[in-house]
Amino acid sequence: MTTHVTIIGAGLGGLTLARVLHLHGIAATVYEAEPSPTARSQGGLLDIHDHNGLPALRAADLEDEFRGLVLEGRQAIRALAPDGTVLLDQPDDGTGGRPEVQRGELRRILLASLPPGTVRWGHKVSGTRPLGEGRHEVTFADGATTTTSLLVGADGAWSRVRPLLTGATPEYSGISYVETYLLDADTRHPATAKAVGGGGFFALVPGKGIQAHRESGDTLHTYVALRKPQEWFADIDFSDAAAATTRIAREFDGWAPEITALITEADTAPVLRPISALPAGLRWDRVPGVTLLGDAAHLVMPNGEGANLAMYDAAQLGDALAAHPHDTETALAEYEHAMFARSVAEAADAVELHELMYGPDAPNGLIDMITGGE
Numbered sequence: 366m367t368t369h370v371t372i373i374g375a376g377l378g379g380l381t382l383a384r385v386l387h388l389h390g391i392a393a394t395v396y397e398a399e400p401s402p403t404a405r406s407q408g409g410l411l412d413i414h415d416h417n418g419l420p421a422l423r424a425a426d427l428e429d430e431f432r433g434l435v436l437e438g439r440q441a442i443r444a445l446a447p448d449g450t451v452l453l454d455q456p457d458d459g460t461g462g463r464p465e466v467q468r469g470e471l472r473r474i475l476l477a478s479l480p481p482g483t484v485r486w487g488h489k490v491s492g493t494r495p496l497g498e499g500r501h502e503v504t505f506a507d508g509a510t511t512t513t514s515l516l517v518g519a520d521g522a523w524s525r526v527r528p529l530l531t532g533a534t535p536e537y538s539g540i541s542y543v544e545t546y547l548l549d550a551d552t553r554h555p556a557t558a559k560a561v562g563g564g565g566f567f568a569l570v571p572g573k574g575i576q577a578h579r580e581s582g583d584t585l586h587t588y589v590a591l592r593k594p595q596e597w598f599a600d601i602d603f604s605d606a607a608a609a610t611t612r613i614a615r616e617f618d619g620w621a622p623e624i625t626a627l628i629t630e631a632d633t634a635p636v637l638r639p640i641s642a643l644p645a646g647l648r649w650d651r652v653p654g655v656t657l658l659g660d661a662a663h664l665v666m667p668n669g670e671g672a673n674l675a676m677y678d679a680a681q682l683g684d685a686l687a688a689h690p691h692d693t694e695t696a697l698a699e700y701e702h703a704m705f706a707r708s709v710a711e712a713a714d715a716v717e718l719h720e721l722m723y724g725p726d727a728p729n730g731l732i733d734m735i736t737g738g739e
């Protein structure tokens with residue numbers, strides 16, 4: 366294949382595609398808005414799933430490197446009631462099939478696996494336009510342009526490539542997360558560290574809850590979830606960390622202090638993360654020379670699958686392009702056909718999970734799901 370593939374976005378999806386194409390001898394350039402690989406903390410633990418993330422890493426020939434990153438014991442899961450009563454305490458017995466790694470570390474091994482110069486940092490795409498016959502022009506924030514006969518939008522929720530295919534945009538899902546961190550928790554916040562345990566943690570009631578995860582070392586990473594309209598959050602001044610912390614913590618008045626310490630004792634300013642989603646089952650008619658993968662194609666409420674699916678999309682697309690070296694359109698049609706079917710299932714799964722987590726019966730359905738091994 367002589368076509369050079371232009372990928373927008375150096376997240377896990379875009380990088381996995383570049384890597385799989387490289388293994389197939391297909392050249393690609395990745396344009397990334399961020400100025401450097403270290404510009405932003407990539408934060409967060411990801412559990413990599415046997416049915417999508419792992420096969421993608423195999424397609425990228427990075428399984429061994431990935432295994433070296435797995436944090437042992439992080440598949441444990443604990444749930445507490447607001448008063449601190451333990452509802453669930455499931456240790457990591459090594460059979461979970463969902464090994465946990467730091468997202469930034471995964472991105473690092475993907476970057477290291479690419480030929481030098483593959484990623485062009487500091488290239489924020491401001492617009493795209495069709496030139497006809499499957500060619501597209503990409504414009505960057507500094508006014509520079511590039512043209513391509515194969516454009517892949519791997520640029521996440523607010524994709525600048527998506528408008529070439531569909532007018533759909535993400536809409537607020539009705540829930541927002543507030544992100545905080547506790548550092549050196551074992552020594553500085555032992556009661557909270559014990560409550561969270563060795564892996565994942567949740568304390569949920571209808572409409573709100575606190576989820577946390579033990580990351581590398583004894584850092585506790587927390588998402589406080591509140592089902593509230595965006596206007597409610599707009600009244601909180603998140604540039605005033607103390608005031609924002611107090612306001613968010615007030616929603617959890619009366620909860621056990623070892624749980625609320627995840628908010629009130631945070632070592633970082635609270636960061637608001639409104640959760641948006643694309644319309645469920647979004648699809649589009651085939652447009653020559655362009656496609657999407659990952660969140661750009663099928664953003665859903667976080668359900669633990671998004672990064673896994675972005676990598677899986679990428680591996681599938683890379684393999685399809687390699688299988689049809691002289692017929693890009695057949696490759697894109699095959700890829701999109703399967704990807705649309707996956708997206709429908711993912712959207713339904715995400716809605717169901719959020720209902721179990723924050724719906725009227727929370728957290729019983731979620732605990733049943735976990736203990737029932739579903």
Ligand SMILES: Cc1cc2nc3c(=O)[nH]c(=O)nc-3n(C[C@H](O)[C@H](O)[C@H](O)COP(=O)(O)OP(=O)(O)OC[C@H]3O[C@@H](n4cnc5c(N)ncnc54)[C@H](O)[C@@H]3O)c2cc1C
Nearest residue numbers: 374376377378398490520521659660669670671672673675
């Ligand atoms: C709070 C939260 C928790 C989550 N937890 C999990 C989890 O535990 N497990 C899981 O599998 N998934 C999780 N997800 C979902 C996961 O983060 C996403 O699904 C995944 O990152 C999608 O990967 P991507 O490569 O498609 O996009 P992204 O990771 O968003 O990468 C897109 C890249 O494109 C770049 N970019 C964006 N716009 C432009 C532009 N205009 N020009 C150039 N570059 C651009 C960005 O800087 C970024 O590097 C979570 C999501 C959220 C919000």
